[in-house]
Amino acid sequence: MVLNTLGILLPAMSAELSLSPSQQGLLGSASHWGNIALAIPLSWMTSRLSPKLLTAAAITLATLSLFLQAWAPIFIVLLIGRLLFGIGNIAQQPARALLTRQWFPSKEVIFVNGLSNVFFGLVVGGGLVLAPVILDLTDGDWRKTLRIFGFYFIGITILWLILGKTRTNEADQDIVVPNGLEVIKGAL
Incomplete structure (x- = not known):
């Protein structure tokens, strides 16, 4: 939702922080950048963690990065906040795969992934519709807009901690997890 709204907020950010086109x-x-640099190592490291805790940690990182961006007094802090937000987003992917496997039979995984893509599209579309509305309601204040998104993420995190559940899939009980090198060799 927030990842794709930068273009809407960028004119206000640029005016306040005097950002160059390169910035x-x-x-x-x-x-x-986090996706490019960290997708494989993060997936490998985090796939052994509890999906519920991993999701909560990733959403918390994304939330904190939103507040960091909203506070950013200079470009480099804003850039670090954007980078951390991307890392928070990519860190959720292994948990999503694990939760899908835990809760749905293998023959339904493709359908579940399709539904997930539809919901993702709705959330992103909703963010693109809401961002200019929120920006207008805050008199063009991009910082307040990001804080509102941050509070939204706090709500999502709390809901996830209360409602999110993991379970052990019978098919996974006897699986021996290969080490990282075996996984990479198998993928190649």
Whole structure:
């Protein structure tokens, strides 16, 4: 939801922080750097953690990064906040895969992934619709807009901690988890 709203907030950010076109471009791409650099190592390291706790930690990181961005007095702090937000987003992916496997039979995984993509599209679309509305309601204050998104993420985190559940799938009980090198060799 928030990842794709930077373009809406960028004119106000640029005006306040006097951002150059290069800095604007760096901000636009920063949240994807984590995906490029950390997708494989993060997936490998976090796939052994509890999906509920991993999701809570990832959403918490994303939440804190939103508040860091809203506070950012200079470009570099804003850039770090964007990068951390991207890392928080990519860190949720292994948990999503584990939860899908835990809760759904293998023949339904493709359907569940399709539903997940639809919900993701609705959330992103909702963010793109709401961001300019919130920005207008806050008189163009991008910092307040990011704080509102941060409070939304706090709500999601609390709901997840209360309602989120993991379970052991019978098919997974006897699986021996290979070490990292075996996984990489198998993938290649």
